[in-house]
Each structure stands twice: as structure tokens, then as C-alpha cells.
Amino acid sequence: MESWKVKHAELVVSKAYRRFGRLALSWSGGKDSTVMLHMVLGYARRHGLEEPLVIASDPIPFPETEEYCRSIIREWNIKNYVFWSRDLLKPTHLTHAGEPGSDKLNCCLWLKVKPLNEFIAENRIEGLFVAIRWDEHLEGGKEKFFSPREQPSHVRIHPILHFTLTDTWRYILENEIPVNPLYYKGYLSLGCKPCTVPVRRKGFKSVEEILKYVEKEAKEGIGRSIDKELIMERLRKLGYF
């Protein structure tokens, strides 16, 4: 992994701590948000700063995700946390959402967007750490490391916006971070239970195997059918050699 990427993520975290008072962190129990949690907690503890309020798990979590989050909270000694399904959702959210996953847009609106916005407003959160990456969103290029939002007014902080999928898995491997067991069951992108499906039926045996799998996907087809004599000839014509 290129060394500048982790340094830059830490720079974004340090700027967030300089700019905002009350910080929260959205941690779904997936790979990206766990990497972000690891970084932010590490930074806060190294510098003696208050840890952000961690919003754990999903509105409709897999049992594995819920248990994974609890085990990380214990192992990493996280004191300042809430669980999304237990502490953010109210009966009215569930009523309006209807059958989970049946109308995805409506479901996300009532179980994710509204409860989170209410939580941010009620807790006067100024900055919220969110683990999105440019390479996973078609419109990702439009996002910034710091993205101001209205209603409620706060700033989304994206420390790993510049990470690729393989960067995330390399970081996990290099830092020996325990991962959600659902990854070993073949899931590569985690979310609420009704809308999440595995991509590999036989699953994965280890993080190393997952990393190899995503690296192969990323590199497919590089350098095939390139005529090297032509390359050198063209370079010479341009005055290179």
C-alpha cells in the first residue's frame, strides 16, 4: 500500500479534530468503516483526544454483524458508542419503512437517513466520520474529504475517500484487524440483512485470500497485447532515446 494514503487519512482526521468539537463516527461493522474506526481511535488515543461517539452496526443487522461489533467494542475498549438498531430507531421509523427491503428507497429513508439526521441534531454533532471511497461510487469524484451538509447542519468527514478496495484489505492485513465473519462466508460488501448478498458461494478462507481475489479483479487484463517494439519505436520518434 502506498505510504501516502494512510498519512493522508490521518491528516484528514487531524484536521477534523482541529475544526470540530463534537464528533461521531458511523461504523457499520463492514471493512471500510472498521479501518476508519481503527485509524480514528488510534489517532485520538495517541494524542489524548476525546474519542468520537461511535454509531455501531446497521438498522437491520445480520446477527454476525451485531456480535462482531460487540466483540470489537470489548477488544478495543470502546466506551462511547450506541447501536443503530437499539438507540437510533424509533417505532415510527419502523412503521413508515414498511416491510424491510421491499421498497429499498423508502426503507433507507426511514431506517437510515431520518434516524441518523435526528441523532445528529439531538446530539449536536458537528462532524461525522463516514467511510466512503471514491472508487466505489460513480459520483464519488464529486465528494470531498470534508462535505458540509444542511438539515441538520454538520460536516461529513471522509478520511479514506482516496482508498481503493485493495487498499482497505491491505490495511486490514497489515494491521491484523479482525473482520466481520460474513466476509469468510463470501460477502464482500456488507449492509442491512435484507439487501446484502454474497458474491462467492464457496466463501473465503482468510483475509489473504480475499485480498488476492480483489487484487485479481482490479488488475484483470493489464498489459495484454501490447507490442513492445512499437512502443520503443514511437518513443524514439518522439526523441526519448
Add this chain to the structure above:
Amino acid sequence: MKVFVLALDGLEYNLVAEWGLKGLQQTCFGKLTVPVNEKTGYPSSPEVWATFLAGKHVKAKFKKRFLDSKSLLIEQVLKTLSVLRKVVGKGFGLGRKLREFQRPPLLRFPEQIHNFLLNALRERMTAYNFPFINNDGISFDIVHKLQDGSPVEEVVDELWGLYGRRKSEIWDLEFGDDVDLILAFMHFPDILQHIIWEELREVHRLYEDLDVFVSALGEKHEEELFIVVSDHGFDFEKGVHSSYGFYSSNRPIKISRIEDFCRFLIEVVRGGELEG
């Protein structure tokens, strides 16, 4: 005002515009007029960067060693030596010496031309791998491995590795108290796109990656004037340099010719304020 200049080689304006690469585009971006080499008919990087540093069109010839232009001849000699080594048992080190000759020389700034930017701001600037100041030739060494028989995939991988190291080293550059101008150069995307240009998906991956890096570097240097400048573009129809450069900035500036940077940078660094 402090200024960070990321100097790129061969960034194509049209791709940055068409692909909507917001990081590279920054607040403002545009095409640059750059000198076209009289001999080849395309912009030549040494000539363009010399013009950038001198603040006027540098037409001086950049001398190369005699054998540099005889690469194919050397290849034949090397093959013969290889056969000789197998027959006689040793090659007397001639192959290694010839390879040294074959390496592209690090060109010197023409002595008869005044390196205006360097001389004006020498005490207040730092340069990373910048042409005519402290540029190394590692990327050329890697491409030369194609002639040694290395597979294209291997060379491409090695160039990606170098590109990753360059990015990390450029990200690490800090101004400190005495430095007001940082010039950081990397031989990308040009050296890679000369190899992968027919595989547009790969070119897209490279430009997207560069866009991400520039976005991050711009975030790091948001308090300073952050400029991206490229010496020429790339014609993906023909596989040659296109005849215009590129610039972008995190603050509104208007520059149309590569030679205008010299005076502009000196004024901004000395004046302390950005006057546009």
C-alpha cells in the same frame, strides 16, 4: 504566498475535461501553449521544462551522446556478445559498458540560457526530481528493460511501482519555515501512457488514480497556492504527444503560455499575495 507546483509529464487536457476529473480540474484549469520541437514536430519535455524555468522559449539543442541514437545497432552488438560469451565463456564486460552508453543521459540546462526561476528563488525553493535541477532517469531505465527482453506486463508493473513511490515522496514534501516554493515533478502519466495508450481502460485507471492523488495533495496544500502543470498532452489516436500543455489551480489564475509561469511564480512568492 507559498506555492506548491506539481509538474506532470504528458497529462492530456481533453481527457481531464471529458472524464470530469474534478481533482485535476481544481478551481480553474485550461490548456497551455507550449513550444513544439522543430525536429520532431511534437512538444519535447526537456525543451518545455527549460522554457518553464527560463521564462522564455528555449530553442537550444540538448546534446545527446553519439550512441544514444544507435540503440538498435547496440542491440545487435549485444546479441553478438551474448553468443560470444556462450562460446568463449566470458564477455569481457563489454555488454555492461554498452548498456551504460545506451542509458538516456540526464540532460543539462543549456549553459547559454539563464535559468531565471532557479536563480531568482534558489534560497526559497525546493525541488523534487525536477528537470534540470535534480531529475533522475529511473523511469527511462525501467522502460529500457523492454529492450533487454523483459515482458511488457513486468515493465508496466514496475512503472506503477515507481509511480506509487513518487506519489508518496511528493506527498511527504513540506515547506518548512524558509521554503516558499516547492517544485515536484514526476514522469507520469507520460511514461506509462506511451505503453498502455491503446488500452483506454488502463489509461482511465491511471487518470482516475492521478485524480485521486491530486485531490488529496490539494487538500493537504489548501492553505497554499496549489498548481498542477503539464508540459504537453497525448494524442490517443496516434500515440504521440499533443501540442498543448495543461494547468489547473486551487485559486483562480489565468495563464496561457508555459513561459509565463516563471514570472508569475517569482511575483507570487516575492509579493506574498496572489494577484491573479
